[in-house]
Amino acid sequence: MTDLEPRNALLSAVHQALSIPGFAETIPTLRDINEFHEAQALRAVLTVSNFSSWLTELKELGANLKPHPTHSWHIEVYDKQVGYLGKFRQSRVTGLWFQGKHSIHMLGN
Helix, strand or coil: CCCCHHHHHHHHHHHHHHCCCCHHHHCCCHHHHHHHEECCCCEEEEEECCHHHHHHHHHHHHHHCCCCCCCCCEEEEEECCCEEEEEEEECCCCCCEECCCHHHHHHCC
């Protein structure tokens, strides 16, 4: 078993469950989401119920996660209606949340 298998299994289960009618209403709110993070792996899953609030909720979750001195948290974001929005990290330079390579993020900021 690789280190990524538990994470991949969790993400697969979340993705499959989101497609089941009525399941989205059972997903925990932001107040409960801390139960869905792996502190040692610096990975978390955030599920939001309102597409327009995903960035605000991402910022709130990020502010409540224990910072690491040399690495960033990787947060997978799902919207109950839209689905998977992506994996986000917070730049240590700009403080902004972004996807992809940090060097590309820095070109635009």
